Amino acid sequence: MIKAERVRPLAVSTAKRTVELPKVPTIAESGIPAFDLAGWVVLTAPARTPQPVIDKLRAAMLELYGQAAYQEKLESIGMVAQKLTGNELEAFVKREQVRMVDVAKRANIQPE
Numbered sequence: 001m002i003k004a005e006r007v008r009p010l011a012v013s014t015a016k017r018t019v020e021l022p023k024v025p026t027i028a029e030s031g032i033p034a035f036d037l038a039g040w041v042v043l044t045a046p047a048r049t050p051q052p053v054i055d056k057l058r059a060a061m062l063e064l065y066g067q068a069a070y071q072e073k074l075e076s077i078g079m080v081a082q083k084l085t086g087n088e089l090e091a092f093v094k095r096e097q098v099r100m101v102d103v104a105k106r107a108n109i110q111p112e
Contacts, residue, residue: 002021006046009021009024010024010028010030011024011025011026011027011029011030012024012026012078013026013027013035013036013037013038014026014036014037014038015028015035015036015038017049018078018080019075020075020076021078039079040082040096041086042089042093043057043061045057058086061085062083062085065081065083
């Protein structure tokens with residue numbers, strides 16, 4: 001719809017402008033400081049998954065991240081691979097959880 005000029009994007013919700021919409025400002029640039037909201041996807045495994053299986057999955061994902069075609073596909077849909085694994089990923093998820101709970105409390109959003 002954007003490419004067909006049927007809609008005009010006003011802003012992107014991420015902290016930085018996106019590759020596919022470099023002329024579209026961020027919400028922060030548009031007047032709401034520190035606004036940063038991006039979707040994310042995580043590959044997880046059950047808690048008791050054997051370490052060799054975890055290692056194999058991690059290696060496969062890191063190999064995938066290194067492929068130019070994969071990076072291009074992600075960028076074409078507005079995503080950026082962060083390549084977080086293990087403790088880094090756990091810390092990221094915890095930070096996001098704390099941040100989103102704070103947003104919900106300040107907006108008086110109640111779980112259903």
